[in-house]
Amino acid sequence: MKVTIDAARCQGHGRCFNLAPDVFGFDELGNGVVLVASPPDDRAERLARLAQVNCPEHAIDIEE
Amino acid sequence: MENPPVTDFATDWDHTDPAWVHDPYPIWDDLRQRCPVAHTDRYGGAWFPATHAGVSAVAQDTEHFTSRTVVLGNGRPLEDAPPAPIGVAPPITSDPPFHTIARRLILPAFAPGPVRALEPRVRELCRRLLDDLGDATEFDAATQYAQFIPPGVIVRMLGFPEADEDVFRDFIHVVLEGVNHPVEERIEEFAPIEAYITAQIEDHRAHPRDDLTSYLLGVEVGGQPLAPEHVFGTIILVLIAGIDTTWSAIGSALWHLASHPDDLARLREDPDLMPIAVEEFLRFYAPVTMARLVKRDVEFLGCPMREDDWVLLGFPAANRDPEVFPDADRFVIDRLENRHLAFGLGIHRCAGSNLARMEMRVALEEFLARFPRVELVDPEAVTWSQGQVRGPRRLPVRVVPA
Ligand code: HEM
Secondary structure, three states: OOEEEEOOHHHHHHHOHHHHHOOEEEEEOOOEEEEEOOOOOOOHHHEEEEEHHHHHOOEEEEOO | OOOOOOOOHHHHHOOOOOHHHHOHHHHHHHHHHOOOEEOOOHHHHHEEEOHHEEEEHHHHHHEEOOOOOOOOOOOOOOOOOOOOOOOOOOOOOOOOOOHHHHHHHHHHHOOOOHHHHHHHHHHHHHHHHHHHHOOOOOOEEEOOOOHHHHHHHHHHHOOOOOOHHEEEEEEEEHHHHHHOOHHHHHHHHHHHHHHHHHHHHHHHHHHOOOHHHHHHOOOOOEEEEEEEHHHHHHHHHHHHHHHHHHHHHHHHHHHHHHOOHHHHHHHHHHHHHHHHHHHHHHHHHHOOOOEEEEOEEEEEEEEEEEOOOOEOOHHHHHHHOOOOOOOOOOOOOOOOOOOOOOOOOOHHHHHHHHHHHHHHHHHHHHHHHHOOOEEEEEHHHHOOOOOOOOOEEEOOOOOOOO
16 A cells, blocks of 8 residues: 655645554644555554545545 | 525525524525525625535635635625724635735644643643532533633633633624624724734733744744734634634534433443544534635636625535435444535635644543533523524533433
8 A cells, every 4th residue: 555645735634644643644734744655554554544535635645 | 683584595595594593404405405506695695505515616716716704794895904803814814825824824833733732731721610610410511611611722822811711702702693783883893802902912022922922923924024914813813713613613512412312421431432523523513604705707616606796615514415424414423434624625724623623622521521421401491603603602401410
C-alpha cells in the first residue's frame, strides 16, 4: 500500500491524523502529512483506509 | 419582528420560520426530493441547496460566491463595508487572495499541538462547573454547564479577564439571533462590545503578553503589522465563531444522551468510542449554517442566480443526505464512515475544529464521569435557538440514581 495526501486539497480537517495517528501527522498549520507511506501491518492499513473514506476534501490517495 | 408564515419551503423558505427552527429535518428531506435547490424572495432573494453535492459545490467555489458576509440578513453590506456588526471579520469574511494570508496567520494557534496543551485547563474548567452544581438533582445542562465551557477557553486564549466570560455569551446571542433586526439596531446592539474589545486591545498593546491578542498585535505580514481593523475583526471572529457554535454542539450532544438511554449506556460502557461518537454528534446535530453572496449573475446548480442573491450553506442539511450517508436520519453512535460537513468544506474549513472537538470530547467525558445517568425533565421544556447556529437553549435534565 502507498498513501499520499494531495496538499492542494487538504484543508486541515484533521480526520486522518485522529483516526490513524501511526500513518498521518500534521504540520504547523494543522494540515495533514503522511508519516508512513507504506503502513507496516493490517491494522495500520485498515486505519489508513478509514481515514481516506472520512476525509471531507477527498485529499487522501491510496495505491494498493 | 416576526416574518409572515411560510407558504411553501421550496419557493418561499425562511430559516427563522417556527417550523424550521423547531424541526428542520423533515423540511430538508422534502426539499431534497422536490428541488433540490429551494428559493425565496425573502431577504432580497436567497437560495438553499439541500443536498451534500449542492452545498459542497457552493462551498468550494470562491469564484462565483463571496464570503463578504456569512450571516444572512435583510441588508447587503457594501463591498468596502466598515467593521459594522461582524462585517469585517477576517478570515471568515474574506475572499482570496487576502483570505489565504489572514487564515495562515491564525492556523498555528489552533493546530493540534496548542490545542492538546489546552486540554488540562478545559478539563479543570468542566470539573469546576460540575462542582458548582453541588447536589442538585435537576439542573439546566445548557445554561448551567455547556454554555460556560467555550467562553472560558476563548477568553483564556485571548488573554481577557476571566471574570468577563458572561459578557461574551450575552453579546453573541445578540449578534446571531437578531438576524431580523434592522441594521441600525444591530449597530447599536454592537456598541458596548466594540468598546470592551477596543479597551482590551489597548491594554495588550501597552502590556504585551503570551496570548492570541498579543500575537495578533505583534505579527507582521510583508514587514507590516496588521491593520487595527484586522486585529479587531479576528478577535470578534474567534469570539463569535468559537462560543455559540461549540456551546450548541455540546448542548445537542447532551440533549441526545439525556433522551437516548441506549447511547448513553454505550458511551458509559465503552469510553473509547467517544471520538467516533463526537463525529456522529457533529454530523447529526451540525450546529452551523453559513451564507454566501452571489458575486455576479450565474447559472449554478441549474438555478438562475443573480448578483447579490444569498445562498444559505446548509451544512446540517448536507449531513442528512441519504446519497452520502446510509440511514442518514438515524443517529449511529459508532458510524465509522462519516464524511460530514459540520466544519464546512474548502478554504474556510473551521479553523477552530481541533479545539471544538477537544472541547466536546472533554465536556462529555467529564459530564458522564459525574452523571452516568441523566434524563430530560420534560421534553417539551427544551427550547432551540433560531438563526444560523442551532442548539438547545433550555435543557432541564434530571440525575437518575444508578
Ligand atoms: C462545534 C463547534 C464549531 C462548529 C460546528 C464550527 C463550524 C464552522 C464552519 C461550518 C465554518 C466555515 C465557515 C464558512 O464556510 O463560511 C467555520 C469557520 C471558522 N471557525 Fe468554526 N466552528 C466551531 C467552533 C469553532 C471554534 C471553537 C473556533 C475558534 C475559537 C472556531 C473558529 C472558526 C474560524 C476562525 C473560522 C473561519 C475560517 C476561515 O474563514 O478560514 N470555530 N466554523
